[in-house]
Amino acid sequence: MTRYDGAPGRDETPQQRADRLWNEMLQEVRVCQTGAQILFGFLIGVAFTPRFAALSDFDRNLYVATVVLGAVATGALIAPVAFHRFLTGHGMKPELIHVASRLIAIGLTTLALTIAAALLLLLRTATGSPAAAWGLSAACLLWFATSWLVLPQVVLRRTAARRAAVSEHGDPGGGGRPPR
DSSP, rough: OOOTSSSSTTTHHHHHHHHHHHHHHHHHHHHHHHHHHHHHHHHHTTHHHHGGGSOOOOHHHHHHHHHHHHHHHHHHHHEEEEEEHHHHTOOOHHHHHHHHHHHHHHHHHOOOOHHHHHHHHHHHHHSOHHHHHHHHHHHHHHHHIIIIIHHHHHHHHHHHHHHHHHHHHHSSSSTTTOOO
């Protein structure tokens, strides 16, 4: 069996790796798809409530932008499934994984923006305080950026540094201690 160098500790062919990565992506995107679809469904219903007519022009425009972001997020998160349907049987799984990964990233980004915009609309209406609504929505968006982007990068860098130290010194913890 050919060992793939990009996956430490795994003995798998490139096709096996592609199958594994595709299955992992499907599991990840299922969670996001469901959340995006439910949020999008709720957003669609807002326009049909009696209170919608009382919204200011700014809030109506914010609502429209939020619905469009929700539609883009939903579409981007569903797109890998459609892509797979069209490309199945053509031996293009590595290409599919590459494109699907980008689509999922777009979907997650627009989902975060959709949630922040929906929160802004909700808080502007519920609190009557635009400043508080903007502050809380910005804090939510900052949380998404931190937990979805920054934290994984921190873990990646720490792991790379630890692996470099192990390969350089052969002792992960120094003096027999376990790694931190």
